[in-house]
Amino acid sequence: LKKIREYYVYKGFFDAEVTLDRLEFNDDLEALRLVIAIAEGPRYRIGSIEFEFVGNNVFTESKLRESLLIEVGEPWDGERVSTDSERIQHLYSEQAYIDAAVTPTVIYPLEGEDVILRFQVTEGSRVFTNEIEFRGNAGTKDAVIRRQLEIYPGEELYPDRIQDSLSNLHRLQYFQ
16 A cells, blocks of 8 residues: 555655555455555646755756756656656766765645755765776786776876776677
């Protein structure tokens, strides 16, 4: 019942009520039929989208809005809100703010079905590569591995470059 309610809330039915209506056994008492009562209530829509920043404003609000898929007036959809949070977080990681956090919250209206979607953006600080160290490498020289890297000490750390470096190493087929 809890999971069903969570699903309804995820899809924008914040007032949904899910209850066990009754249990029906067959004559042999070998099979059970559950009857679940669901009162959906209204489906809430996105009335407005706001941003709250903790830290410096690396991006303007308009730049963040451009990255959003969800729009004002659409029904609430937790999956799309989650995707948009990840998209905003990706924008920050592309600028070496890899510990940036984006938390979507809902602000309910006093009346009506239009909610405020607020993205709280905690930017953190830029992350730099300090040192690159190899461990457990007995047969291959470090220089061979370093040639495959897309990241270097002293540079800003970008997740895409880490992934590219790992792909380059896998392509060598030297390691398990």
